Amino acid sequence: xxxxxxxxxxVVSYAYTIKNDAGEPIGTLQxxxxxxxxxxxxxxxxxxxxxxxxxxxxxxxxxxxxxTVDRIETYADDLLSALGIxxxxxxxxxxxxxxxxxxxxxxxxxTRVIHYQNCWVQSWSKSIREGTVTVTENATLWPESIRVx
Numbered sequence: 149x150x151x152x153x154x155x156x157x158x159v160v161s162y163a164y165t166i167k168n169d170a171g172e173p174i175g176t177l178q179x180x181x182x183x184x185x186x187x188x189x190x191x192x193x194x195x196x197x198x199x200x201x202x203x204x205x206x207x208x209x210x211x212x213x214x215x216t217v218d219r220i221e222t223y224a225d226d227l228l229s230a231l232g233i234x235x236x237x238x239x240x241x242x243x244x245x246x247x248x249x250x251x252x253x254x255x256x257x258x259t260r261v262i263h264y265q266n267c268w269v270q271s272w273s274k275s276i277r278e279g280t281v282t283v284t285e286n287a288t289l290w291p292e293s294i295r296v297x
Contacts, residue, residue, distance in 0.1 A: 155255040166217075167249040168232035175230060178284060179218035180250070182264065184294075186211040215248065215264060215289040220282050221274070227285035228272065239269045248289065266292035 153163050166174045187209035192202050219227045228234075233242055245266040252260050267289040275284045 153253060153255045159252060163252050163254070165251045165253075167251065168230065169247045170232060171249070172232075174217070174219065175225070176220040176222055177217065178220060179216065181216045181218075182250070182262075182294075183214050183216075184211050185214070213264070213291045213294055214270075215267065215291060217287045217289065219285050219287075221285050227287055228269070231269070231287070233269070239272050242269055245292070246289070248291070261297045263295045263297065264289070264291040265295060 151162050153160065164180070166177055166180050168174055189207045189209065191204045191207055193204050217227065217231075219230065221227065228239070228242075231248075232246055245268050248264040248267050250262040250264070254260070269287055270290045271286075271288040273286045275286065
């Protein structure tokens, strides 16, 4: 039995499923944090007069996409295996990109799907801390593009 999505405007975390290349849920996720950043450059004029602005215009640069993933390590799967990179000791041996799919189901059953295409693992880490029972793995992915369907 799954938890019902409440009829609210606010999206709840359990409405999300994050899947790997094979369409399998990554599972035991504690955080899935996609972000997009782009550089902006101010174009300025020397001794601009008249309107007291030193910025002539702002020119946008290219957009960089990043995803950070936090997952509880399980005996059955480590994070890299759950992402679809099996039998790796570390990310140095990764020779292919990943496809990650984010699905969110609304209260009326409507689905929004976001595809993160050609993701490369940029970093991986593991947190084993005194005072906590679980072990958390973290990865940073760099997707080439994002498509919403």
